[in-house]
Amino acid sequence: EAAVTQSPRNKVAVTGGKVTLSCNQTNNHNNMYWYRQDTGHGLRLIHYSYGAGSTEKGDIPDGYKASRPSQENFSLILELATPSQTSVYFCASGDAPGGDYEQYFGPGTRLTVL
């Protein structure tokens, strides 16, 4: 049974609209991460969290917010979506410290902003 799930799997949004991407993990990991994947850039870290109530900025946080209301759930929020945010987004979870242990990824969400 999949330990990291994402919803929705596909999303089409309009420019200026609000988008929320959701992630749930049943691994009981403290750390969770949001990445975007683009050709030529690989996986880039947007936000991460060390536990419920915490969020930290990654390498490309501009235009994104994150929320970690519980151990299991981690959301990525685009308050004002732009076409440049069209991408595939992956959520991951992992043990702490995050730099030392493998991460477990969800299946991804394909977001298109028109």
Add this chain to the structure above:
Amino acid sequence: GDSVTQTEGQVALSEEDFLTIHCNYSASGYPALFWYVQYPGEGPQFLFRASRDKEKGSSRGFEATYDKGTTSFHLRKASVQESDSAVYYCALGDRGNSGTYQRFGTGTKLQVVP
């Protein structure tokens, strides 16, 4: 900041060929190094890791050796199969303002033809 470089964007091989995908890193100390594999339509999956000089990581016939002298962690496989066609990511453990996380390379797409 710390980083990993994957020089090959794409690699095309025939079945039973020998595979090398290059990964070089830039970091102080001894960061943990990782390889992940991503099959089409899925999220990345952890392959293996290493955290000390000369340590070898391996899984599913793939292997890489941590080399502090050349700052490398090249992925190798003696005989590839069509089922190995995927995108391969090298990553290293990095330290941010509030803890550690992983920083990924740009990925190498491997295509194996029968």
